[in-house]
Amino acid sequence: MFSILRSIWLTFIHMFHKRVTVEYPEKKNYLPPRHRGRIVLTRDPDNQERCVGCYLCAVACPVDCISLQATEDENGRRSAEFFRINFSRCILCGYCEEACPTDAIQLIPDFEMAEYNRQNLVYEKEDLLIDGQGKYPGYNFFKHAGVDAGVKAKGEGIDEEKPVDIKKLMP
Amino acid sequence: MIDILLHIALVIGIMLGLVMIAAGLIWLERRTLALWQDRYGPNRTGLFGTLQVVADMIKIFFKEDWIPPFADKKIFVVAPAILMISILLSFAVVPFTPLIGVVNLNIGLLFFLGMSSFGAYSIVLAGWSSNNKYSLIGAVRAASQMISYEVFMGLSLMGVVMLSGSFNMRDIVLAQQGRWFFIPQFLGFIIFFIAGIAETRRLPFDIPEAESELVAGYHSEYSGMKFGMFFVGEYLGITLISAMTTTLFLGGWLGPAFLPPIFWFLIKMFAFILFFILLRASLPRPRSDQLMALGWKVLFPLSMLNVLVTGALVLYFKL
Numbered sequence: 001m002f003s004i005l006r007s008i009w010l011t012f013i014h015m016f017h018k019r020v021t022v023e024y025p026e027k028k029n030y031l032p033p034r035h036r037g038r039i040v041l042t043r044d045p046d047n048q049e050r051c052v053g054c055y056l057c058a059v060a061c062p063v064d065c066i067s068l069q070a071t072e073d074e075n076g077r078r079s080a081e082f083f084r085i086n087f088s089r090c091i092l093c094g095y096c097e098e099a100c101p102t103d104a105i106q107l108i109p110d111f112e113m114a115e116y117n118r119q120n121l122v123y124e125k126e127d128l129l130i131d132g133q134g135k136y137p138g139y140n141f142f143k144h145a146g147v148d149a150g151v152k153a154k155g156e157g158i159d160e161e162k163p164v165d166i167k168k169l170m171p
Numbered sequence: 172m173i174d175i176l177l178h179i180a181l182v183i184g185i186m187l188g189l190v191m192i193a194a195g196l197i198w199l200e201r202r203t204l205a206l207w208q209d210r211y212g213p214n215r216t217g218l219f220g221t222l223q224v225v226a227d228m229i230k231i232f233f234k235e236d237w238i239p240p241f242a243d244k245k246i247f248v249v250a251p252a253i254l255m256i257s258i259l260l261s262f263a264v265v266p267f268t269p270l271i272g273v274v275n276l277n278i279g280l281l282f283f284l285g286m287s288s289f290g291a292y293s294i295v296l297a298g299w300s301s302n303n304k305y306s307l308i309g310a311v312r313a314a315s316q317m318i319s320y321e322v323f324m325g326l327s328l329m330g331v332v333m334l335s336g337s338f339n340m341r342d343i344v345l346a347q348q349g350r351w352f353f354i355p356q357f358l359g360f361i362i363f364f365i366a367g368i369a370e371t372r373r374l375p376f377d378i379p380e381a382e383s384e385l386v387a388g389y390h391s392e393y394s395g396m397k398f399g400m401f402f403v404g405e406y407l408g409i410t411l412i413s414a415m416t417t418t419l420f421l422g423g424w425l426g427p428a429f430l431p432p433i434f435w436f437l438i439k440m441f442a443f444i445l446f447f448i449l450l451r452a453s454l455p456r457p458r459s460d461q462l463m464a465l466g467w468k469v470l471f472p473l474s475m476l477n478v479l480v481t482g483a484l485v486l487y488f489k490l
Contacts, residue, residue, distance in 0.1 A: 007453045008450065008454070012207065012453075014207050017209050019209055020209045020210065021209075
C-alpha cells in the first residue's frame, strides 16, 4: 500500500526532471570522431587518391555493398577505376575501414543520408572522394611502400634502407 | 417549443463537447504521460502538438475497416457502438452546472450504475464475436473484472445516498454544500475510484487488454473507426468516472464564487483525469487473480462495512 503511493509520488516528481529527449533536427547530439557513419575515400598529403584498388574492402564487406575496379597509371601507381558503394545495403560495420591497408576508406560522423529515390543511395567514386585526409593526416602509403610509383625513388621512402647491391662484398 | 429546441441544442452541445474532450484526451494523455516519463510527447503538429488529435482522427478514418471473415459480423459491428452509447447515456444524468445537464432524473445514480453494467456487454460481445482466442480470453477477464467490481462500486455509493437521502444527482450535489462527501465518505470515495478504474479497464487494471499477454485483448481484431470507438470509449469512460467522482464526492459544480460553476466542475474533473494518467504512468498491472482477490477479499468487505457504519451513524444522529 505504501509502496504504491510512493511509486505514484516518485512518478509525479519526474515532472520536474530534465527531459532525456534530444529534439533532433534543431539540436544535434555530439558524435565522436570515430563514429561509424557515411563512408568517404580520403586523399594523401599530396592530394592524390589514397585508394590503391586492392579489393580488400570489397572482400571484407559482409553485405557486398562495395564494388570497384583497379587500374594502373604509367608509373605503376594503382588506383580505382571506379569505386561504388551501395548505401542502401551498407550496414556501417566499419570492416572496410579496418581492412584498408592505405587508410583510404574511412567512416565519418555523418548519418544524414536519407533519399527519396533508392537509386540515389548508390554513391560513385566522385561522391565518395573528399579533398581532405580524414582521420589519419600526414599518411602517404606510397612513401612507405617498397615500389616506385612515381612518388619517391626506390630506397628514398620513410623507414626505408637504401637498396643493397647484392653483387658487392663490402658491408 | 423554443424550450425544447434549446434543450435539444444543449444536449447536442454536451455530446459534442464530451466527444471533443475525449478526443483531446488522446493528446493530453500522450503529453502528460511523456511529462512523467522525462519525454516531450507529440509537440510538433500545431501549438504544443494539439493538432496531433486531428492527425490521429484523419489517420483512423482512412484506415482499412476490416471485418475478419471468421467473425460474427453483426455482433462484431454492434459491440463498439454499445460501449459508446452506454457511456454517452450515462452522461445524461451528470449535472455539470445547475443549468447545464441533460435530464434531472430522480434515479440518476441507479441509471449510471445500470449503464456502466451495460458497457460490460460491449466488451464481452466484442471479444466473443471476434472468434479469436486472445479476444475471448480478454473478454472473459473483462467479464469477471467488471462484474465483480460493479458490485461494490454500487455499494460504495450507498453511503453517499444515505447522507444525501436521494438518488438524484442534483440533490446529491446540493447536499454537499459546506462539506463535500469525500470527508465523511473517504472510504467510499477510495473504493469508488478504484472500482471506477477497473470499470474503465484503465491501467493498472487493464487486464482485459493486457497487450504484453493478449495482443490487444478484446479488441485485437478491430481496426479503423471501430477500434477508434473503443479508443474514444475508453477516454469517455475516464471522463465519466472523473465526472461522477467529482459530482458524488467533490461537490460537483460547488466552489468559491469567483469562478463560474462549470469551471469548478471542469477543474475537478480534469484533476481526476490527470490522476488516471498518473496511475497509468506509475503502477504495474496486477495478475488477474490478484485483482479478484483484492476485489472480493478487501474492497467488498470494506464497502459493506462502510455501508453498515454510515447507516448506523446516520440513524443515530438523525433519529
